[in-house]
Amino acid sequence: MKKILVYQFGAVTETALRKVLEELAISYTTFSRKMxxxxxxxxxxxxxxxxxxxxxxxxxxxxxxxxxxxxxxxTNQIPYISWIYDCPLLTxxxxxxxxxxxxxxxxxxxxAERLRQxxxxxxxxxxxxxxTDRVDAIDLGNGSFNKDYREEITFLGNLYNDDxxxxxxxxxxxxxxxxxFLEGIMNVQSQLYGCNLVRQTLxxxxxxxxxxxxxxxxxxxxxxxxLQMVSDEVNMELSARDRQRILANLAKEYPVALYTxxxxxxxxxxxxxxxxxxxxxxxxxMPRIFRTSKINLNITVRTIESGIPxxxxxxxxxxxxxxxxxxxxxxQYFEDGKEIVMYTDDRDLKDKVAYYLVHDKEREEIVxxxxxxxxxxxSLREKVSEMLQMV
Numbered sequence: 495m496k497k498i499l500v501y502q503f504g505a506v507t508e509t510a511l512r513k514v515l516e517e518l519a520i521s522y523t524t525f526s527r528k529m530x531x532x533x534x535x536x537x538x539x540x541x542x543x544x545x546x547x548x549x550x551x552x553x554x555x556x557x558x559x560x561x562x563x564x565x566x567x568x569t570n571q572i573p574y575i576s577w578i579y580d581c582p583l584l585t586x587x588x589x590x591x592x593x594x595x596x597x598x599x600x601x602x603x604x605x606a607e608r609l610r611q612x613x614x615x616x617x618x619x620x621x622x623x624x625x626t627d628r629v630d631a632i633d634l635g636n637g638s639f640n641k642d643y644r645e646e647i648t649f650l651g652n653l654y655n656d657d658x659x660x661x662x663x664x665x666x667x668x669x670x671x672x673x674x675f676l677e678g679i680m681n682v683q684s685q686l687y688g689c690n691l692v693r694q695t696l697x698x699x700x701x702x703x704x705x706x707x708x709x710x711x712x713x714x715x716x717x718x719x720x721l722q723m724v725s726d727e728v729n730m731e732l733s734a735r736d737r738q739r740i741l742a743n744l745a746k747e748y749p750v751a752l753y754t755x756x757x758x759x760x761x762x763x764x765x766x767x768x769x770x771x772x773x774x775x776x777x778x779x780m781p782r783i784f785r786t787s788k789i790n791l792n793i794t795v796r797t798i799e800s801g802i803p804x805x806x807x808x809x810x811x812x813x814x815x816x817x818x819x820x821x822x823x824x825x826q827y828f829e830d831g832k833e834i835v836m837y838t839d840d841r842d843l844k845d846k847v848a849y850y851l852v853h854d855k856e857r858e859e860i861v862x863x864x865x866x867x868x869x870x871x872x873s874l875r876e877k878v879s880e881m882l883q884m885v
Contacts, residue, residue, distance in 0.1 A: 495520070495882060497549060498575075499542075501556040501563060502526040506776040507579070507804070507874075508557065510625045514875045520882070523549055532561050532585055533715050542566055553885065559598065561588040561715070568595040573885050579622055581605050581798045582726045587612075587716045597885050602801030603823060612717065618884070621823065622804050623877035626869045628781050629813040645751040646851060648787035649741060650774055651805065653756035654734035654795070660708040661731035667707045675700050680732045683796070684739075685839050687820040690799045692732070693725040700724070729796035737793050738762060743840060744847060753783060784814030788851055792818035802827065807872055810834070810864040815857050817846060827871065833864040 500515070502508050502524050515522045525545055529535045543566060545551065554567050559576040567574035568590075578586070578600040590596075592613035599620035600606035606619040657663060665673070679695050704710070704724045712718050738759055744750050745767035755773040762768060774780050784790050790809045800822040809816040810833075818824060820836045828834040835850065837843035850857045 495552045495885075497521040497523065497551055498553045498555055498882075499545060499549075499551045500524045501554060501560065503528070503556070503558075503560075505557040505579075507624075509777060510874055511555075511557075511878070513625070514878050517875055518879055523551070529560065529562055533565070533588070533590075535562060538562065539566060543570070546570060546572070553882075558583055559585050559588075559591075559596075561585055561590040564588075564590040564593050564596055568593045571595070573597050575599070575881065575885055577620065577622075577881070578602075578605070579804055581795075581801065582722075584712060584716070587712060587719065589715055589717060591717075599881055600801075601804075602798055604800045605798075608722075620877070620881065621802055621827065621872065622807055623872045623874040624804075624807045624811040624868065625875075626811060626873050628811050629785065629865065643786055643788050645783070645787040646749050647744060647789045647791065647847065648751045648753065648783060649737070649791040649793065650753040650780065650783060651737070651793070653737055653754055653759070654730055655738075655756060655759055659730055659734055660710075661704070661727050662734065664707045669703060672700050672703050676704075676728060676731075679728065680735065683732055684736060687838055688822050688825075690729070690796065692728050692796075693721060696721060696724060696728070704728075726797050733793075733795040733797070736796070740791070740793055740840065740843065741768060743844070747844075748847065748851070751783075751787065780808065781812040784809045784812035787814060788857065789817050789847060790814045792816055794819050794821055806834070807868060811868045811872070813861060813865055815850065815861050816864065817843070817850065819843075828864070828867060832860060833867045835860065 500522050523545060525542060527538050527541055529538050553573045553575060554563055555575045556563060557577050558580055559578060564574050574595050575597045581602050586609060592615060594615055596614060596616060598609060598614050598617040600609060600617060601622045603619040606617055609617045679692055683692055701721055701724045705720045708727060710723045741750055741752060742762055742765060745765040749767050749769060751769050751771055753771045753774040758770060774783055792803060792805050794803050802823050806816055806818055806824060817835045820838050830836045835846055837846055
């Protein structure tokens with residue numbers, strides 16, 4: 495491809511992508527005007543098409559998927575490449591999904607299969623990737639690596655307890671039956687990793703009530719799968735409970751650093767072991783945090799059923815030790831106990847925290863091998879090159 499247009503909307507990985515394109519000597523231009531509507535914005539369309547025609551753009555790229563970009567690319571008969579790192583992503587329920595210009599690269603294998611069943615013609619399972627030069631200045635082979643620790647246990651992420659958590663915000667409006675049903679599902683699923691039973695367990699009565707109370711409507715331009723939408727909402731609340739429970743349990747025994755922009759739930763405010771550090775910038779602060787924490791937790795949002803979350807790759811690429819819940823694709827791509835460490839339930843998590851906090855040499859060896867795996871298998875430069883060749 496002679497030149498591509500990169501649509502920028504604020505994804506944390508956009509800066510890294512631009513650097514990689516420059517390293518690969520791929521000519522590109524960026525466009526960052528915000529859309530007023532994901533399907534119809536005439537001003538956006540005119541400015542976009544002006545660039546496409548004047549600069550002879552041959553393909554368009556974005557992280558995640560935008561229906562308007564798909565329609566404009568289809569009209570101009572150029573490929574639209576979207577790399578999906580959010581799950582769920584409601585724009586993928588747009589009727590534009592089946593347009594032949596779409597080349598969709600999805601980080602979650604189960605999600606990718608669902609998209610193909612929904613009509614995506616060119617949809618590929620494609621794990622995420624990161625830059626591998628974040629710790630190039632660090633000698634990973636010497637014994638002093640990661641000795642200057644500032645935190646014992648760190649969690650950096652969203653608590654999912656804001657206005658976007660529809661289940662939590664509408665809880666008082668549900669019937670006693672629906673509350674009990676949802677509590678039962680979440681109690682069981684909270685101790686299961688690698689197999690999500692929420693969708694297949696929901697019944698029509700609960701789906702109907704949750705969809706109505708939470709106003710889960712997308713409109714005529716979308717294909718509405720109410721069962722999946724309700725399942726995603728339940729999994730979002732379950733994720734909030736996971737993170738709150740795990741952090742609270744650990745903070746009763748260990749100092750836990752929490753980097754988040756989320757408001758702290760009332761039940762967590764009295765935990766003396768929980769140290770709230772606030773928001774951390776992705777480019778400047780996050781790498782240092784991961785590298786100087788003995789243990790970095792990844793607690794995967796439950797809507798990601800099989801894929802490797804970006805957070806796991808972030809931690810490892812920054813030279814950090816990653817302790818994560820079991821996830822099918824993490825187990826597929828990484829060797830547990832050698833490149834990463836996985837837990838299977840709350841008890842297993844606490845046991846592994848206790849072990850790796852005091853076994854420095856083992857922990858640091860896992861850090862070195864995890865970073866090596868990132869360099870060999872998850873290089874953003876290599877993955878972008880591969881992606882463009884596939885298109």
